[in-house]
Amino acid sequence: MKLADIPRVSYITKNDFIENYFKPQKPVVLERAIEYWPAFDKWNLDYMKKIAGDKIVPLYDNRPVQHKDGFNEPHAKMKMADYVDLLKNEPTKYRIFLWNILKEVPALQKDYTFPDFGLKLLKGLPMLFFGGKDSYTFMHYDIDLANIFHFHFDGEKEVVLFPQSETKNLYKVPHSLITHESIDFSNPDYEKWPILERASGYKTTLSHGEVLYMPEGYWHYMKYNSPGFSMSLRAMARNPKNLAKASYNILIMRYYDVLMRKLKGQDWIDWKNKKAISRTNKSLETLAEK
16 A cells, blocks of 8 residues: 555644645645644543443444444443443453434533534534544445544544545445455555555544544544544535435445345355455456556
């Protein structure tokens, strides 16, 4: 993989962001964009335990997808207080994924405001993501192909990004939003996944208070170097092709995938994983013929 460092800026104006990053659809890290938020000083794992300790949160790990799993169905549930204790006391693969803080803990809304980056943010969909040391997400892109602002707190997180144009090199699983789950994007085995060497993307490490802008439909892999959490705010895709793809994903693809899991069981999952390899390899064969 050829990974360039994501550009970083301390401060940025709305116009500069729109012209230099949104319009060309390039990622950027905003290093000091939220120092005025109460959350900048308050938000850490201990604070989350205090304010949301009695909430039952959905947990996910890195087990391979099984046919019996529902779409984004959690692998376990736990009280937030117990989960924070787990994060701080021992290694765990359990992560919180897509936790809507606006709905579950309204008091947290007082700790942040919606920044004006020149895009209309969806105010009903702020999401929190938590993870322990060395836990990670599979390489994936979001179902709605939104513009995403990812605000990180308490700890460090490694990030690898690819634009949609690199999908052909990433061993994408058909009828899904992920690449082949066996790929370790923090240390890829190019003998097993040779076409991955052709992929060009971006990398960075996020620290407390930093904000990552991920353009529409960007593939992202995230690995926690230490226990921590992030919040994502999103704005709808503007590119008509991305809007059409988002509509297809939401209205057709996910329901078709659920139906096929019910009809074919694990054979459907196994077929998709094999297709991820064969289709990607075929692209290399086609290139060689040219």
